[in-house]
Amino acid sequence: MKQVGLLALAFLSGCAADEISGVGARRMSSWYDTGQVKKPREDLARTVRELMARQGYNVPDFNEKKGWIESDWDVSLSPRYREGYRTKLQVEIEPLDEGGYNVRVRSWMEINNASINPSDPERAVWIGAGVSDKHKDRIAEPALKLFSTLRLRLFGLNQ
Numbered sequence: 001m002k003q004v005g006l007l008a009l010a011f012l013s014g015c016a017a018d019e020i021s022g023v024g025a026r027r028m029s030s031w032y033d034t035g036q037v038k039k040p041r042e043d044l045a046r047t048v049r050e051l052m053a054r055q056g057y058n059v060p061d062f063n064e065k066k067g068w069i070e071s072d073w074d075v076s077l078s079p080r081y082r083e084g085y086r087t088k089l090q091v092e093i094e095p096l097d098e099g100g101y102n103v104r105v106r107s108w109m110e111i112n113n114a115s116i117n118p119s120d121p122e123r124a125v126w127i128g129a130g131v132s133d134k135h136k137d138r139i140a141e142p143a144l145k146l147f148s149t150l151r152l153r154l155f156g157l158n159q
Contacts, residue, residue, distance in 0.1 A: 026130030029140035107143035
């Protein structure tokens with residue numbers, strides 16, 4: 001019985017160490033779905049890219065084969081430990097059986113875990129933002145901002 005207790009204690013301490021180091025920390029938001037949109041895929045991709053660029057992200061072209069757009073990382077470094085962060089957006093445009101498309105949006109956020117010279121981009125050590133109380137509630141902010149402006153653009157004030 002003592003061996004089981006020691007094994008459980010060792011396992012739990014390993015999980016806690018992973019959370020402290022950021023290995024198991026959450027780094028992405030949930031998906032936010034627009035619902036059915038009856039517009040051509042090319043128009044949707046152009047609208048999504050435009051809105052992502054307005055949020056300050058560098059956005060590559062829509063990937064036709066994969067059906068998604070992913071921005072480059074938007075980096076904001078800080079001279080303070082775990083204050084610097086980076087975010088990116090991912091958008092999927094998937095066809096629906098009943099016609100049209102569903103646009104799915106999510107965001108990623110990581111914080112800089114480098115304790116020595118955290119403002120140096122070459123020394124940055126990126127971990128999931130869920131490890132920081134300051135940043136874990138902000139992981140979904142970029143996705144929610146894009147999602148709300150996208151719904152407003154696609155459906156107007158009616159929905």
